[in-house]
Structure formats: C-alpha cells, structure tokens
Amino acid sequence: MRSHRSLTCLICVAVVGASSAALASISISSASVGGSALTGPNIRYANFNDLTVNSTGGLTSTAPAGSLQVNLTPGAKVVTGKQSGQYAPPVLSNGNGSNFGGQFMGADGTPYITTGSTGATPNAAAELVFGSATSYFGLLWGSVDSYNKLTFHLVGGGIETVTGTDIINFWNAANAPSFPSGSQATGGTLYVNFDSTIGIEKVVATSSSYAFEFDNVAYESPLGQIQAVPEATSVVAWASMLIVGAALVRRRV
Known part of the structure; x- marks a missing residue:
C-alpha cells in the first residue's frame, strides 16, 4: 500500500504545482518619469x-533593430x-530616448501610436x-489614464491584462504626491x-476613451529560455496517466 500512497501524493503535488505555475505571469518591474528601457x-x-x-492596418517596424509587426485597427493610427x-x-525626459535614436527631451516630435477610443470605434x-x-516588454506610455489597457497574449494561449489604474497604483505605492492621471506634461508620461x-x-493596446498614446517600445529577441506553462487540459491528461499508473501498482501489491 505504501507504493500506492506515495504515488498518489506525487499526483497531488504535480497537479497543484502545475496549477500554481499557471497563475499570473506578468509583473510591472518599473514605472517612472524619465525611466528607460532595459539594455543588453x-x-x-x-x-x-x-x-x-x-x-493604419498591418505594418512592420524595423528600426533601429529587430522586426515588430504592428497591426492598427481604426481608429488606432500612427500620428x-x-x-x-x-x-x-x-x-521624453532624463534622456530616455537615447536608445531609440531620437530626441532626448520634450514632447515627442517623432511618429508615435495612438489607439483611438473603443467608445468611439x-x-x-x-x-x-x-x-x-519575449519575456520583457517596455514602452513610453504617454498621459497615463485609468482607462488605458494592455492585453498580453502568452505562449500556450494565456491572456493577462494591465490597466492604467494598475500603473497609477504602482506609482502611488512608491511615490508622493499622487500620480497626475491624464497629464500631458512631463510628469504624466512614464516609461x-x-x-x-x-x-x-x-x-x-486599447482605451475605452481617447486615448492611449505610446512610443519607443523595447523587447527581447531572440529568446530561448521561456516556455509555455502546461495548459489546464494538459495537466489533467498528465494527472490521469499517473492515476492509471497508480491503479496498476495497487493491483500488483
């Protein structure tokens, strides 16, 4: 009987462990005025x-390095x-445009992307x-508003969202005074x-009201270390096979 009990315990640990691994994977590592993208x-x-x-439509951005497919659904556009x-x-502030081959300070004078409004379109x-x-994503997020939203589509089919409210709360937890939501001045833009x-x-990127504006996106490529967490159906199938094995062990004991 000890063999059967031990295998059953392993099944429980495996299922619980796999389920825990499927929890939220996206984290905000930094959000700051004058902040910058990672380097490497x-x-x-x-x-x-x-x-x-x-x-608008399907575009490819290739400068200054790497290739990124940009799909813009009206009324999102390059402006x-x-x-x-x-x-x-x-x-831009604190020279945080330096990695992007553009200006270092002041209102962005180069092309950037606006999402438009899902309320209007x-x-x-x-x-x-x-x-x-990629395991990393960074962007220059202009006039951060509570109604801005980023939806992350993950390997294996998972989806997670981060809202402007999440970013504002992250800022407020570490800074004073409170973040000036929607400000078009320097203090309203965060990297x-x-x-x-x-x-x-x-x-x-979407926004329920006008608008979500961003520029200077950073990401990591190539990347070989990240793999998908098993889907729930895969976990169940795997556990089922272990249960069958446990039953065979029990019959032999």
Whole structure:
C-alpha cells in the first residue's frame, strides 16, 4: 500500500504545482518619469519612425533593430503632434530616448501610436506582434489614464491584462504626491517595464476613451529560455496517466 500512497501524493503535488505555475505571469518591474528601457545584447528598440504618419492596418517596424509587426485597427493610427480631444504626444525626459535614436527631451516630435477610443470605434486597437516570444516588454506610455489597457497574449494561449489604474497604483505605492492621471506634461508620461515568466507573443493596446498614446517600445529577441506553462487540459491528461499508473501498482501489491 505504501507504493500506492506515495504515488498518489506525487499526483497531488504535480497537479497543484502545475496549477500554481499557471497563475499570473506578468509583473510591472518599473514605472517612472524619465525611466528607460532595459539594455543588453538581445534588447530590440522600435521607435516607429519608419512608419508612415496617419497609416493604419498591418505594418512592420524595423528600426533601429529587430522586426515588430504592428497591426492598427481604426481608429488606432500612427500620428505626430497633437489633436485636441483625441491624442497628445508622450513626453521624453532624463534622456530616455537615447536608445531609440531620437530626441532626448520634450514632447515627442517623432511618429508615435495612438489607439483611438473603443467608445468611439468599438474595435480600435494597436497590436504588437513579436517575431519570437519575449519575456520583457517596455514602452513610453504617454498621459497615463485609468482607462488605458494592455492585453498580453502568452505562449500556450494565456491572456493577462494591465490597466492604467494598475500603473497609477504602482506609482502611488512608491511615490508622493499622487500620480497626475491624464497629464500631458512631463510628469504624466512614464516609461514602464514589464517582465513575464511565460513568453509574450503579442501585446494589444486599447482605451475605452481617447486615448492611449505610446512610443519607443523595447523587447527581447531572440529568446530561448521561456516556455509555455502546461495548459489546464494538459495537466489533467498528465494527472490521469499517473492515476492509471497508480491503479496498476495497487493491483500488483
């Protein structure tokens, strides 16, 4: 009987362990005014300067290194400058544009992306698709609002979301005074870095009101260490095989 009990315990540990591993994988590693992207030999920097202003649809950003598929659903688009009530540029500070081959300080004068509003156009979204899964994602997030949202699509089919409220709360937990939500001044733009324990295949930016503006995206490629966590169905199937094995052991005992 001891063999049967031991194997049963292993099954419980395996199922619980696999289920725990499938919990939230995305974490905010930093969010700061004047913050910067990570640096390293595999970090790629996309500044969107090679994209045509006012363009929408499927695009590919290749500058200054790496390749990133950019899918823009109306009314998301590539823009410059400001349009009252619809979009305003992120603000660079503390030289945090240096890795992106652009300006170092002031309102972003280069092309950037606005998501538009799902309230005005229900399917408005900016989708960033990576050539290979990344465990890191960073972006210059302009005038952070509570109604901005990032949706992370992970290897294996998982989906996790981070909202502007999450970013604001992260900031407020470490800083005073409170974050000036929606501010188009320097203090309203944050460079935000995310880490993931599961590979990120794509990131989708949306906003329920005008708008979610961002530029200067960083990600890691190539990446070989990240693998998918087993799907729930896979865990169950694996556990079932172990249970069958336990039954055979029991019959022999």
